[in-house]
Amino acid sequence: MIWEVFRQDQAGEYHTHCGNVHAPDRDMALMFAEIQHGRRKPTNSLWVVPQKEIGEVDTEDAKFGGTTDKSYRWAQSYSFEAAAEEVAESESEQVQAEAERQRGDD
Template identity: 70%
Template sequence: MIWEVFRQEKAGGYHAHCGNVHAPDREMARQFAAIQHGRRKPTNSLWVVPREEIGEIGADEVAFGGTTDKIYRWATAYNTTAGDASEVVESEDEQATAERRRGDDR
């Protein structure tokens, strides 16, 4: 049986998928997960879940958020002129830099 393992690095942090283990039962899966995934990096806790218990909800089933265009929130969406407040110009430059960085990360 395959068990998926999620690791939390610090208390209060998110659990992130770190791999899986093959084990015949829950107790062995917990022990294998602790050995394979809990001792190499700082670990606060592990979640060990049977693979068949993990469900997926796809975009074809549900409309997830983030599909609405909210460009009005960014200063780059507005036309600025030399007479505008310096804060607006600085914000526009920061947003343009952030967008370039996001593009580089992909």
């Protein structure tokens, strides 16, 4: 039986796939995974999963993110130039208004 092995470098990090082992049961798979994938690099934990139990959803099966336009969630989709021009115009209007108020007070 083939077991896929996922390794975590440090606590709190994601487990990443690092390979597989051939073993008749989970205990042997854990032992083989520790020997083959856990002893050469710093390892916090290992997961072993039967290869047959891993499912996959790819772009042929599903549309990731749905069909709704959600570009507003990403800062790259915003145009800041118009807003920057508006702020500059507003500041100059405020400076002008303040100058006119001061002339009226004199």
